[in-house]
Amino acid sequence: MPAILGALKVISVGSSGVVHVGDVLIIAPKAASKTYAGSGSFNTGDFPSTYNVVSSTNTNDQDLVDANVAGL
Template sequence: MPSIVGPVKINTVGGSGVVNFGDSFNVTPKSTTKTFAGSGSFNTGDFHQVNNAISGTNTVDPDLADENIAANN
């Protein structure tokens, strides 16, 4: 099915990033990682204001594997 895409702003695309417009059957990650950050850390946009009084990040992770990747090359 064709797609109509309006204005798009892409600042950066990493080495393993995916940008897709239109039809796609399967888009899968080739690697996984876990990142811990406090509140207001990953805000995106042109103009934003963040006010955090007290922030705590829970880094306890009892899982052995969160997302298993099977290699399909």
């Protein structure tokens, strides 16, 4: 079913991102990533306030493959 949109503003799209406006059956971007961050790293809002006396992030990963991504 068609959609009626007003103004659409796309600030940025990553290298494997998908922007689609309209009808679609399947959208399957081909990418995988891992992000490490300490406590309070991804806080959002107008006045974020975090109190972290000691923070450490374990980045040791014993897996060889976390997500198998294959393209056509």
